[in-house]
Amino acid sequence: MLHDPRFRIPGLKGVCAAVLPPEAGGPDPGVLRIALEQYVAQFPVPSRHAARAGVMGLNAFSVATTGKTLLRHGPEEREQVLHRLTTRPEGRHALEGLKALVLLVAGGERYADELLARWQAVEPVRPDADLDVTPAAWWPSRSSCDVVVIGSCAGGAVAARTLARAGLDVVILEEGRRFTVDEIRTTRPVQRFADLYRDAGTTVALGTPPIALPIGRGVGGTTLVNSGTCYRTPEAVLLRWRDDAGLKLADPSAFAPYLDDAWDTLSVAPVPLDVMGCNGKLCLQGAERLGWACGPLDHNGAPCQGCCQSAIGCPVNAKYGVHLNALPQACAASARIVSEARVLRVTHEAGRATGVVARRLDGSTVVIQAPRVVVAAGAAETVTLLRRSGLGGHPQLGHNLAIHPAAGVMGRFDDPVVAWDGVLQSAGVDEFHESEGILVEATATPPGMGSIGLPGIGRDLVAQLDTADHVAGLGAMIGDEPAGRVYGSKRAIIRYELTARDGARVVRAVEVMGRILFAAGAREVYPGVPGHPVVRTVEELADALASANPKGLHLAAFHPTGTAGAGADEERYPVDPEGRLRGVDGVWVADACILPTCPEVNPQISIMALALAVADGMVTAG
Ligand SMILES: Cc1cc2nc3c(=O)[nH]c(=O)nc-3n(C[C@H](O)[C@H](O)[C@H](O)COP(=O)(O)OP(=O)(O)OC[C@H]3O[C@@H](n4cnc5c(N)ncnc54)[C@H](O)[C@@H]3O)c2cc1C
CATH class of the missing domain: 3.50.50.60 (FAD/NAD(P)-binding domain)
Structure with missing residues (x-):
């Protein structure tokens, strides 16, 4: 896609450099900026404005507190600006949104050439269907x-x-x-x-927290x-x-x-162990060690080649x-x-x-x-x-929206996991499904795109990215009460407020996933709890969760129903x-x-x- 100068976002290069400093081995911020602008250009107007406002706000904060825009600072000063910003809740939210955007594009681009070359060499397992x-x-x-x-x-x-x-x-x-x-x-x-995806994947359920709903x-x-x-x-x-x-x-x-x-x-069959990949196997290993019911998931992916790309179309x-x-x-x-x-x-x-x-x-x-x-x-x-x-x-049309909210937890292992080598969603833990409405599924992402869940910013984040192949990921969904509503007639505006009961279940789901990862041998776990980006033991996890506010967690949802x-x-x-x-x-x-x-x-x-x-x-x- 050609780069259209009308969609330039002033200050974006500085944000790229701050989130992933090139001095520490991060990508060239000039190149990343262009890839990001090309992606953001495809957003609907409100999301485009929000991204632009976030970038400008971050630079304005830098100027107000240091007299310089982000790009004019060295990596340490840029990081200090970002850390100061995270002491304010609204600053933290804006930064997290921009970090996710930068990482989605940086992660996707990092593996793009390898991914295209590898999967173009594999013949499709079936031709396109005969459609009228x-x-x-x-x-x-x-x-x-x-x-x-x-x-x-x-x-x-x-x-x-x-x-x-x-x-x-x-x-x-x-x-x-x-x-x-x-x-x-x-x-x-x-x-x-x-x-x-509709609106370039930016659909969101508004509320606290806002929940990505692609x-x-x-x-x-x-x-x-x-x-x-x-x-x-x-x-x-x-x-x-x-x-x-x-x-x-x-x-x-x-x-x-x-x-x-x-x-x-859909020719549904269980995910075979030989294509499942290490991400799913670690999930099964952890759950088995805890004595929890688990197994390969059933899926409509046969004969799956384990390319881990179903979320962006199977190649x-x-x-x-x-x-x-x-x-x-x-x-x-x-x-x-x-x-x-x-x-x-x-x-x-x-x-x-x-x-x-x-x-x-x-x-x-x-x-x-x-x-x-x-x-x-x-x-x-x-x-x-x-x-x-x-x-x-x-009167009830648009009401009664349930979304099956999902939280994700990652764990770092000493040995390589290469979570994206295998089936994207591969193994399930049913232990808490009937009793607590929590369904855990080992879920990786297309290569690089899962890096949005990694903790840290700046030099730490670059180090995390460089060793992302040692990270496994789990997701858990909560059988929720209908707590949302669809407004609008020209465009859908979706609102959803997690209830207290479901919020408590989300926190419990994070605990369950953390325990599975530790049981599988994770050296550290990233629970996504503000103030506790990394925990190293089950006890630390419990401490982090004791004070966790579910409204501060990063949630996504993929299953809207009931409207x-x-x-x-x-x-x-x-x-x-x-x-x-x-x-x-x-x-x-x-x-x-x-x-x-x-x-x-x-x-x-x-x-x-x-x-x-x-x-x-x-x-x-x-
Ligand atoms: C990333 C992701 C992963 C998921 N993984 C799973 C999974 O593993 N297992 C599972 O069971 N479910 C999964 N789901 C959910 C599942 O795919 C959906 O719940 C299901 O496909 C929804 O089907 P639907 O018929 O309601 O319509 P939708 O998927 O919402 O499709 C509606 C279609 O209608 C079209 N349309 C909308 N408005 C108009 C209009 N005005 N005129 C013409 N056309 C229009 C849209 O373009 C769209 O193609 C996932 C969802 C996502 C986003």
């Missing part, structure tokens, strides 16, 4: 069909397949574009991150970038959905065939997202996909759906008439779309137990929105099974 995809630019401005499906991800793909197999003329509209394996394997990691966008949706871990919906969750929400189709015996179908569609087509199975199967049954078509609204007349209006990239519109519309645009976008369509009247819950109670649930949006005829919802609560496990299988059940109901109803 037409970019919206080439689709007629007016057309009609039996059913429009909005969104081509987990829910939309399988719903479209069932409907097409029933002989209906189905058109799937997808805002993102199609990515081929050739494009993925030849594009630099940071650019893949920017391309494959969402995929493309033909295949988030399954293009997810980690591939598969869990059947736990029976206790299904019983709650059946009995509390009145969702009859969630009855465990009625739901089992849909779970089986989703499982088979060998092993990760079996719906673009490689349910979507081509839908197309084989004559469904058609229109890409780069953002649906602006679902149209309706006299209380009945009549179709959709979508926008092409050039701003012109595409009108498709259809008596049935399935909305599967994801937990945030489905809500805003329904509001834009004048269908957002239900248009399906259930029997008309007042509580915007969607009825068969998946029909209340208040209009001819509109169904079939994505993460309709899960009545957090499924307490990685959700793609649950979403697919619910969408299959909804689509089956549509076919049966005729």
Whole structure:
């Protein structure tokens, strides 16, 4: 990508030099600045302004306290400025945000050439699928069909397949574009991150703490970038959905065939030990030594080559997202996909759906008439779309958001781990799942990109980066209460406030992960607790956590659900137990929105099974 001078960020070179001093062996700040500016240029305007303001604020602080901008200082003085800044909470937050940004790009770039060369030498394990995809630019401005499906991800793909197999003329509209394996394997990691995620991966749930909430966008949706871990919906969750929400189709015996179908569609199998990699093996070793239930995770990645890149698109087509199975199967049954078509609204007349209006990239519109519309645009976008369509009247639409918040902990080992050599998400510890709602999963990141969790700044951080191959990473998710909400109709604004109960569970999850790493032999552990960046014993970990405020931890989330819950109670649930949006005829919802609560496990299988059940109901109803 060419560097556009309009997106220059004054003072960024100094920030790069302060976070990763070149004098200590950090990357050339001039080169890193350009890579960062290219990435930030792809952010939506508010995030771009926030990054710019952070950089300018940091330099202004340097000038105010020392009379010089960061770049004019030597490495020691730059570090002193940053340390002074961290004594103020708002300064600490700004610095952490910028550090994460610098490390994401620096880490991604550090391994980019090696990564591209290594994986271009490996043949894809399967070719791209035969998809009937037409970019919206080439689709007629007016057309009609039996059913429009909005969104081509987990829910939309399988719903479209069932409907097409029933002989209906189905058109799937997808805002993102199609990515081929050739494009993925030849594009630099940071650019893949920017391309494959909505808003270049900057989606966030606002609150204390703010929680990164990335969402995929493309033909295949988030399954293009997810980690591939598969869990059947736990029976206790299904019983709650059946009995509390009145969702009859969630009855465990009625739901089992849909779970089986989703499982088979994705060809789910356990992660084999010979490709798992050291990161997962250390997790298993630590948990086994503690006597905790654990094992390889099930995933839809066979035959996985262990390249650890599923979060930025699999370069060998092993990760079996719906673009490689349910979507081509839908197309084989004559469904058609229109890409780069953002649906602006679902149209309706006299209380009945009549179709959709979508926008092409050039701003012109595409009108498709259809008596049935399935909305599967994801937990945030489905809500805003329904509001834009004048269908957002239900008072609970957008409420009830659960995100399955996740914390990460890293541990440093004497021997090399090379966490990025193996499966990205590989081994699970179930010991505390039923009892405390905590699910631990050994999770690495694409090479270099996990360095954002390393402690320190300046020279210490460069030293950490240089030995990042000795660091293992775990993540844990908390089955949470619905503590968030999606606002907005043009753009989704997501708010989420961790409840006290879930905050305590996050802290407990950090303890559990720290103990696993120590039991596996970690020399030191990075719990991510402000004031305690490094702990060296289980006792030090307990001390650090005794006073830890969950609102000060770095959290991320990957599983938003529940914003248009399906259930029997008309007042509580915007969607009825068969998946029909209340208040209009001819509109169904079939994505993460309709899960009545957090499924307490990685959700793609649950979403697919619910969408299959909804689509089956549509076919049966005729
Ligand atoms: C990094 C990451 C890792 C994950 N790992 C796992 C995992 O290991 N296992 C697991 O089970 N889950 C995982 N998940 C979550 C899982 O992938 C998602 O929960 C699931 O794919 C969501 O499916 P969905 O059908 O709700 O739609 P979404 O993924 O939200 O997709 C909706 C689609 O609709 C399109 N769209 C949105 N608005 C419009 C519009 N107006 N017009 C047209 N199209 C539109 C979007 O572009 C998108 O392609 C992960 C998620 C992330 C981000």
